[in-house]
Amino acid sequence: MASSPAPISDAVAPLYGLLLAGGRSTRMGRDKAALSYGGDTPQLERAMTLLAGHVVRAYISVRPEQAADPLRARFPQILDTHDNVGPIAGLLAAQTAHPEAAWLVLACDLPLLDARTLAHLLRARDPQRMATAYRSSHDALPEPLCAIYEPASRKALAAHLASGQHCPRKFLASTDTLLIEQPAPGALDNINTPKEYGAVAERLTRPTTDAQRHITVQYYAVLREQAGVREESLVSAARTPGELYAELSRRHPFTLAPEVLRVAINNEFREWTTPLAEGDAVVFIPPVAGG
Amino acid sequence: MSTFRFTRTAIETRALAAALANPACGGYACFEGWVRDTNDGQRVRQLEYEAFEALAVREGERIVAEAMSRFGVAHAACVHRLGDLAVGELAVWVGVSAPHRAEAFGACRYIIDEVKHRLPIWKKEHYLNGDSGWVNCERCAPGASAAHAHRHP
Numbered sequence: 072m073a074s075s076p077a078p079i080s081d082a083v084a085p086l087y088g089l090l091l092a093g094g095r096s097t098r099m100g101r102d103k104a105a106l107s108y109g110g111d112t113p114q115l116e117r118a119m120t121l122l123a124g125h126v127v128r129a130y131i132s133v134r135p136e137q138a139a140d141p142l143r144a145r146f147p148q149i150l151d152t153h154d155n156v157g158p159i160a161g162l163l164a165a166q167t168a169h170p171e172a173a174w175l176v177l178a179c180d181l182p183l184l185d186a187r188t189l190a191h192l193l194r195a196r197d198p199q200r201m202a203t204a205y206r207s208s209h210d211a212l213p214e215p216l217c218a219i220y221e222p223a224s225r226k227a228l229a230a231h232l233a234s235g236q237h238c239p240r241k242f243l244a245s246t247d248t249l250l251i252e253q254p255a256p257g258a259l260d261n262i263n264t265p266k267e268y269g270a271v272a273e274r275l276t277r278p279t280t281d282a283q284r285h286i287t288v289q290y291y292a293v294l295r296e297q298a299g300v301r302e303e304s305l306v307s308a309a310r311t312p313g314e315l316y317a318e319l320s321r322r323h324p325f326t327l328a329p330e331v332l333r334v335a336i337n338n339e340f341r342e343w344t345t346p347l348a349e350g351d352a353v354v355f356i357p358p359v360a361g362g
Numbered sequence: 363m364s365t366f367r368f369t370r371t372a373i374e375t376r377a378l379a380a381a382l383a384n385p386a387c388g389g390y391a392c393f394e395g396w397v398r399d400t401n402d403g404q405r406v407r408q409l410e411y412e413a414f415e416a417l418a419v420r421e422g423e424r425i426v427a428e429a430m431s432r433f434g435v436a437h438a439a440c441v442h443r444l445g446d447l448a449v450g451e452l453a454v455w456v457g458v459s460a461p462h463r464a465e466a467f468g469a470c471r472y473i474i475d476e477v478k479h480r481l482p483i484w485k486k487e488h489y490l491n492g493d494s495g496w497v498n499c500e501r502c503a504p505g506a507s508a509a510h511a512h513r514h515p
Contacts, residue, residue, distance in 0.1 A: 292496050358498035359483055361477055362453070
């Protein structure tokens with residue numbers, strides 16, 4: 072550690088992602104991480120792709136005996152160090168492994184979760200609080216499994232566990248948590264039983280009538296000022312970022328030509344011709360001026 | 363440990379430099395970028411930095427890793443300010459420690475050059491005359507090339 076930069080208290084902690092894939096799927100009767108909705112992609116892979124698009128680094132949280140499972144072995148893992156305490160075990164192990172990071176924690180049984188809901192949480196994040204979380208659209212309590220836990224929450228979480236409490240909702244309700252409203256109620260509905268799985272899988276498999284996609288666009292700097300918003304969600308028939316920028320330029324007084332911009336999709340640089348996919352988060356990057 | 367970070371308050375260089383100290387290293391090079399009072403002939407009053415943080419942190423870590431492998435140094439880091447900065451304030455810090463000075467200087471230069479060209483960070487200048495503008499962005503409109511006095515990376 073002596074050769075690494077010391078954490079500086081005023082810095083905003085980098086955001087890492089933790090996908091909880093250590094559950095026992097007792098009520099489902101089969102592994103929830105391996106279920107697929109509307110295609111062949113296992114839910115674990117779908118959720119990891121979504122999560123990785125919003126964080127610096129993404130891991131899955133697993134119990135040690137699950138580490139070699141072929142589906143789980145494909146992703147960077149953090150192994151639980153406490154047994155039988157549920158999701159808190161995964162978060163504590165992650166905070167212990169990377170105490171300098173803030174953690175965006177996601178359950179892996181949220182098939183309706185979309186990029187917009189994640190992007191909205193990140194925008195609302197207050198790094199000065201212990202955590203940032205959504206208020207449940209069902210009972211108004213904190214949703215602990217699509218929430219950001221700052222590094223400062225680590226001690227309090229360990230104390231919560233040491234006092235014999237394992238419930239992450241009670242933890243968030245008892246600590247300094249920023250609670251926000253969901254932009255798309257229902258996006259955090261989790262799937263626990265074969266009946267719930269059947270209903271959601273049927274809904275997500277239904278063919279869409281045309282080639283439109285839900286896209287989130289985030290704006291920075293001069294584009295943010297010209298768009299008048301930091302972010303917007305839209306349903307668009309644009310097939311590429313190039314077509315999307317042309318469409319948005321008809322609605323916003325953008326002065327920058329696409330030739331001077333770069334494109335990022337799900338937090339990685341991409342080409343203007345990269346095909347857009349359902350749920351993509353797109354950023355158009357004006358000429359940079361760091362340093 | 364993250365080798366690239368953003369901060370919204372003053373960068374404490376002494377602690378950052380101390381964290382790079384290592385018995386195997388006889389050389390330490392750093393670069394400090396300060397807010398200047400003029401740019402393109404305009405008198406600057408204040409600056410505002412904004413970043414696309416999720417991508418910038420990843421790309422910043424990649425840049426530091428590239429410098430470390432290219433110059434064979436084991437200890438390097440970079441911190442960039444965000445938010446409002448006054449003239450004279452430290453906007454960016456790069457530090458490298460290495461067995462000898464040549465690789466420390468080389469890696470430090472590489473990191474700051476790449477940071478300036480590759481990271482999605484933007485700078486809005488507020489001028490003494492009341493105007494303001496996003497650096498490199500205000501004259502990129504189609505047809506504005508006559509007034510286009512700067513190069514894009």
